[in-house]
Amino acid sequence: MARCAFCDANFETGPGDVLLVCPYCGTAQTTEGTKFQDHYMIRVHFDQGEAQTTLLDWVSKQLGVPEDLNVASKFVKYQQIWYPFWISRVDAHTDYQGMGRDANFYNEWPQRRGAYKRIDFFWKPESGAFTRRHEINIAGVKNIDADVRSHPIPTRAKEYFSHAHAEEFDGKVLHSNMTEDQAKKLAHQIAHDRQTNLVLQEVTKIDSRQDKIDVGETFLIHVPVWELEYRYGNKKYKASVSASTGYVIESQYPRSMSFRAGGIGVGLIMLLLGAGLIMLATGILTDLVGIAAMLQGGGLISGGLLAILGLLLIYKGASSKEAKENV
């Protein structure tokens, strides 16, 4: 439980929540009650109905999805979750000194000018500098789905966080597990690591380096995502849809019985046919049933192809996968 420093209301917080958003007045604040200014959001452009229609229309084109999905599926859960992300811009400049690899070449091949028989590596001191600007995006909550974590924050304009807007769709605004200082520290660390990777492309051993890492503007942005669950037949399927762009971040989906049966059945037939052809070609059948080896070339190749495709179809028929929309 926390008490809002601005409207005095009590509200729920989870363990680890350090940057809180009051569900009554919408003020972002630290646990000590300091107001946090740089708090933004992306506006919702797809309401619940639109998000659900978009999801079903999109999912229904996936492989083997039953044709009556649009009419027969029922949404059992729909919640708009506002995920917090920290976005920092980091200017980094690294001067480095270190040892880089180089090589001498000996004994030219007479058969090929310019190529040598022996290579001798040696270390030589190198120095240089890398200047980069990094944009670093850190999820503000720990238990976040990897796909939601990496979905692109939409191109739509961001705005100051409006609690009224989130409330319009009964959105649940997640508190951030991270304070601004922690986010900046992490951004600093990530930028430092990226610079290290750049330097390590030039030198193998870093002797000394001077980093000027300047974590600039850092802000908190809440991004709305519809977390949906629908029932088709006896099973439930989960999906996440971006509430601002309508992109399907990820979705589980049903496969029709006829698709599964077809995939496994046809796959099995192909696998058997393939195996039969291979046995025929290699002459195994000669010992068993007395058929002489025949179709030696064609049997092996066609049989092999049939067997591979058969296995693939069986796998497709039996597997269930999540689908993601490419952006």
Add this chain to the structure above:
Amino acid sequence: MGSEAEAADMFKCPVCNGNVKTGPDDVVISCTYCGSTSTIEGKAIGDHLMETAVDADERMQGFHSFLDKNKGMNKSLVQGCQVVENRLIYVPIWTAKVKADSYYKGYRTVQVPVQKTRTVRDSDGKSRTETYTDYETGYEPVQDEIHTDTDERLLARKGARFYGLEDYLETINLAKTVPYDFQKIKDLEPALLNAEIGQEEFEKAIHGRVADRHRSQAGSGLTELFDCRTTTNVRGTTYLQAPFSLIRYKFEGDLYKAAIDGNTGRVVLGEIPITRGQRIMWTLLGIIGIIVAGGGGELFMGAGMGINVQPDGDIMQIVLGIAAIIIGIIMTFGGFRVLIMTQRTKKG
């Protein structure tokens, strides 16, 4: 849908004095009333360009011709598609000429053919020497330079991505741009996106991008890249507002999308549905492929084992056999790949 945010920033347009609602991070702003574009400090952006846009009908035409070109045997695609979204957005883009010079050093390994001799014993027990070709490793030092002078573009929005973005940026032709004139595009009711990335920031970002590209180009084909130094020179930075539209369409109840270049109305990247009929056709092709490959195998083995060959026919037969095997395998995998694909992605 949606209420006004209480705390939206207001920007006073220095030209018409209108109040423009802006995003918190916008640094270059186009006035929603008069269209004039200035920095957040109120300075007009010099030499600022735009691409003109075509109206929704022409975009639809471009979209339909894209479908028509890619419909394959699905004759009903153009009539059967139902467009649910087709909105014009002007996206902010920074462009510049970037001259980059890299010097790099590394080595690659090559296979050097070496003639060798060996003694062999033939079936009669006599020994003789024969020469053969062996391959040995050679190390080839590489020292080279890369010089490029390219047009670079960057979407002036932070962390943003949209469908078809890379292909769209490629299509922008600077020769076709005109000085920015809001009156020309006003009637199309475009959504104007403001820039979140300023000029100085763009120039920094683009240096890193070109340098990284040079490094990967230098490193490709090398066993090890010892050194790579790049200097860049960015010039002629221009702010450009470019029209883009995302079309979402439904076909037989399923949802697909296509990215449209708003300047020409042509599709840059789009998804094409695969109908049941097409899947069946491709599967048939795959099955034919299996038979072709099998036939090729028979020819090949037949020639190799000396069964029913005419004199001198066997080289021909082996070549034909191998060709049939390769074609058959390609047909098989090509055909069955379409069977299990969700949709096809086509460039315009």
